[in-house]
Every structure is written in structure tokens, then in C-alpha cells.
Amino acid sequence: MDYGRKRIRELSSKYRIPLIFGLCLLPSLMLGYLWQASKGSWLNSKISLLCETQSFSFHRYKTDLLDGLPEIELPRMVYTKPHIFKPPRNDVLTMTPWYAPIIWERTFNLEILNEQFRQRNTSIGLTIFAIKKYVVFLQRFLETAETYFMVGHRVKYYIFTDRPEAIPNITVKEGREIVPLRVQNYPRWQEISMRRMEMISHYSQQRFIHEVGFLVCVDVDMRFSDSVGVEILSEVFGTIHPGFYAAERQAFTYERRLISEAYIPRDEGDFYYAGGFFGGTVAEVYKLTKKCHEAIMADKNKNVEAVWQEESHLNKYFVYHKPTKILSPEYLWDNNLGNPQFLKKKRFLAVPKNHAAIRNKRNLHLK
Structure with missing residues (x-):
């Protein structure tokens, strides 16, 4: 204790x-x-x-x-009701596996589309190249465009040319404008053809993005012969080449040499697209043309030229960047190919010409 x-x-x-x-x-x-x-x-x-x-x-x-978003509200319209079990066309493919529509006559209602695009205040740029003697095609091209192209909508005709003084003096409708763009000439027509991607890319970034919502890029040696309207507009679209609409992919004239940036393997590809008619929003056209131009320059550094110049690179682009809409051969046709039954309209036609005369600076006579 x-x-x-x-x-x-x-x-x-x-x-x-x-x-x-x-x-x-x-x-x-x-x-x-x-x-x-x-x-x-x-x-x-x-x-x-x-x-x-x-x-x-x-x-x-x-x-x-x-x-602040605009509200698109259609007015009262009367038109034929669409039916689930009655497709408007069952003779042609109207939808791709990646859900891009293929545009044919009777597959759209232009009245509805016009109203939608008008309310969106859509503006369209149309690019064409009229270099050297190709200025001879401008008169008919512009006159037919004023009749059939994007009727009722605002349009800027962007004309790339080395001869702006040769552009015809044509009065265009209200809301439409001819815009000359002076560009360099090149000695070889193949070089001119390939440089289109570079020029469209450059102007898309510097100018077009501030002026228009969509770009449509076409060849000048053509004429409009029927309506070409807002049904074609989408993020990015291509046009099925009239010479290959029914061909298998092995028959496509893709670039098949591994050394080229435009190379496409024989087991790839959906359609063969024409270099003379493509487009989309300015942003998407910029990406497309920039990519193609870079590939063309990479080939040039290897002393390689794709078999069909910029068209080969366009097809390579569309293999891996699927278009959101595809135009049928109605939108690019040559009457030398005949009149197949499936072709309900011929909207944009090749003008008969002498290629040698145009490219070699000889006398030219248009039919």
C-alpha cells in the first residue's frame, strides 16, 4: 500500500x-x-x-x-403523304451503309427544302476555274446557272481565272454576284487541275468562311440543264462519276500505286466520285481540299503524279472521310453515255469540246 x-x-x-x-x-x-x-x-x-x-x-x-437560335417553322403546305411501304424509288440505291442519302429525282421535296434553307438565310458559293482558254465556257455556264442553279437563293460565283477581263458581262439576279479571283497560270493543264485544291483551300480560310455558308465546286466546261438546288447541300458531298455508277470497285480507276498518297487497295472503296462536282460547308470543304493539296504536294516531292490528278486524291479522301450526302449521276452526266432508264433528270451536262484544242491553245469551236 x-x-x-x-x-x-x-x-x-x-x-x-x-x-x-x-x-x-x-x-x-x-x-x-x-x-x-x-x-x-x-x-x-x-x-x-x-x-x-x-x-x-x-x-x-x-x-x-x-x-437566340432561329426557329424553323414551315408554313402550310399541301403535298403527297410519304408512305412507309411505298418508297419513291425502288430501282436505285437511295441510302448508303453509313446512312448518307443518295439524291435522285423523286426522293426529295424541293418546296419543303427551299423553305427550310430560306429561313436559315443560307448563302452558297459556286467555285469554277476558267484558266487559259477555258474562259470560253463562262458565258454558257453562267447563263444556265442563272436559270437552274439555287434559284431563289443568294449565290456568289467565285471565278478563278488568269484573265478576269475575259469574264462575260452577264446581269445576274438580285442577291447573286460574280466575284473574279485572279490566280496564276501554269504551263501544264494537269498542274492547273491539281492546284485547284490549293486555291480553294486558301480562299476558304481567308475569304469564303466570312462570306458564304456552303461551297459547291464544279467544272466550268459544263452547262446546267435542269434544277440543281438546296437538295444537294450537306456537310460534305460528292457525286457519283457517270462512267462508273454500275462498276465494281476493282474496276474503279483509283490510284493503285503504293508510292502515291492517293493509293487505294483493290478491296476498298464505295463509289468512284467525280472531281468535277463536290462541296459542303466551307469548313468541311477546307478540310477536304487542304488534305488533298497536302497529299498532292507529298507526291510531287516524290516525283509522283496520281493517275487522275486531284480526282484521285478526292476519291482517297472519301474512302476514309465518308460524305454525308451523295449526288447521283443526274448531277453530272455526259450525253455520250446515252439515256439509261433510271436517269429521270439530266441536271448538269458536259459541253461537247475538243480537249486537244483547249489544252494545246488551238482554235476552239463549241457545239
């Missing part, structure tokens, strides 16, 4: 000072904790308030942005 009391006295004596110090420090620690808790609560409240304010501000921004 005495030993136990003695031991308690020893421990008490040993820890007296730390115990006293601890008891003195305890109130300070408690006050500090309370202050920190109060400070943290204040800070948290401030952060919460800031977040709520930012959230409200961002929410208001999003709401304002969405409230």
Missing part, C-alpha cells in the same frame, strides 16, 4: 509540469480550432457563393445562346 502511494507521488512529480502546460494550452487550442472552423465556414460560404454566381452566369449565357 505504501509502495503504491509512493509510486503515485513519483509519477505526479514527474509529469506535473507537462500537465500544467497542457492544461494552460488547452483553451488556446480550443479557441484556435473554433477560429479555424469559423474561418473555414466563411471561406466555404464565399466559395459556394462564387460558384453559384458563376453557375448562374454560365446558365444565363447558355440560356441566352439557346434562346
Whole structure:
């Protein structure tokens, strides 16, 4: 018993000072904790308030942005009701495996589409190249375009030419404009053909993106012979070449040499697309033409030229960047190919010409 009391006295004596110090420090620690808790609560409240304010501000921004979107509301229209079990065309393919529509006569209602695009205030740029003697095609091209191309919509005719003084003086309808763009001439027609991708890419970035919503890129040695309207417009579209609409992919004249950037293996490809009619939004056309131009330049550095110049590179692009809409051969036809039964319209026709005369600067006589 005495030993136990003695031991308690020893421990008490040993820890007296730390115990006293601890008891003195305890109130300070408690006050500090309370202050920190109060400070943290204040800070948290401030952060919460800031977040709520930012959230409200961002929410208001999003709401304002969405409230500002245009509303597309069609007026009353009377037209034939579509039927699930009565497709408008069953003689041709009208949809690709990646759900891109193929545009044929009787597969769309232009009245509905016109109203939708008018309310969106759509503007279209049409690019054509009239270099050297190809200026001879401008008169008929522009006259027929004024009759059939994007009737009722705003259009800018972007004419790339080395001879702006040779552009015919044609009066265009209200809301339409002829815009000459002076470009360099090249000695070889193949070089001119390939440089189109470079020029469209450059002007898309520098000018077209600020002026139009869509670009349609076509050959000038053509004429419009029937309506070509907003039914063609999409993010990016290509046109089935009239010489290969029924061909198997092994028969396509793709670039088959591995050394070329335009190379496509024989077991790939969907359609053979014509280089003379493609387009889409300015942003998508910029990406397409920039990619093709870079591939053309890479080939040039290897002293390689694709078998069909820029058309070969366009086809390579469409193999791996599927178009969102495809135009049937109605939109690019040559009367030398006859009059197949499936072809209900011939909207854009090749003009008969002497290729040698055009390319070798001889006398030219158009029929």
C-alpha cells in the first residue's frame, strides 16, 4: 500500500509540469480550432457563393445562346403523304451503309427544302476555274446557272481565272454576284487541275468562311440543264462519276500505286466520285481540299503524279472521310453515255469540246 502511494507521488512529480502546460494550452487550442472552423465556414460560404454566381452566369449565357437560335417553322403546305411501304424509288440505291442519302429525282421535296434553307438565310458559293482558254465556257455556264442553279437563293460565283477581263458581262439576279479571283497560270493543264485544291483551300480560310455558308465546286466546261438546288447541300458531298455508277470497285480507276498518297487497295472503296462536282460547308470543304493539296504536294516531292490528278486524291479522301450526302449521276452526266432508264433528270451536262484544242491553245469551236 505504501509502495503504491509512493509510486503515485513519483509519477505526479514527474509529469506535473507537462500537465500544467497542457492544461494552460488547452483553451488556446480550443479557441484556435473554433477560429479555424469559423474561418473555414466563411471561406466555404464565399466559395459556394462564387460558384453559384458563376453557375448562374454560365446558365444565363447558355440560356441566352439557346434562346437566340432561329426557329424553323414551315408554313402550310399541301403535298403527297410519304408512305412507309411505298418508297419513291425502288430501282436505285437511295441510302448508303453509313446512312448518307443518295439524291435522285423523286426522293426529295424541293418546296419543303427551299423553305427550310430560306429561313436559315443560307448563302452558297459556286467555285469554277476558267484558266487559259477555258474562259470560253463562262458565258454558257453562267447563263444556265442563272436559270437552274439555287434559284431563289443568294449565290456568289467565285471565278478563278488568269484573265478576269475575259469574264462575260452577264446581269445576274438580285442577291447573286460574280466575284473574279485572279490566280496564276501554269504551263501544264494537269498542274492547273491539281492546284485547284490549293486555291480553294486558301480562299476558304481567308475569304469564303466570312462570306458564304456552303461551297459547291464544279467544272466550268459544263452547262446546267435542269434544277440543281438546296437538295444537294450537306456537310460534305460528292457525286457519283457517270462512267462508273454500275462498276465494281476493282474496276474503279483509283490510284493503285503504293508510292502515291492517293493509293487505294483493290478491296476498298464505295463509289468512284467525280472531281468535277463536290462541296459542303466551307469548313468541311477546307478540310477536304487542304488534305488533298497536302497529299498532292507529298507526291510531287516524290516525283509522283496520281493517275487522275486531284480526282484521285478526292476519291482517297472519301474512302476514309465518308460524305454525308451523295449526288447521283443526274448531277453530272455526259450525253455520250446515252439515256439509261433510271436517269429521270439530266441536271448538269458536259459541253461537247475538243480537249486537244483547249489544252494545246488551238482554235476552239463549241457545239
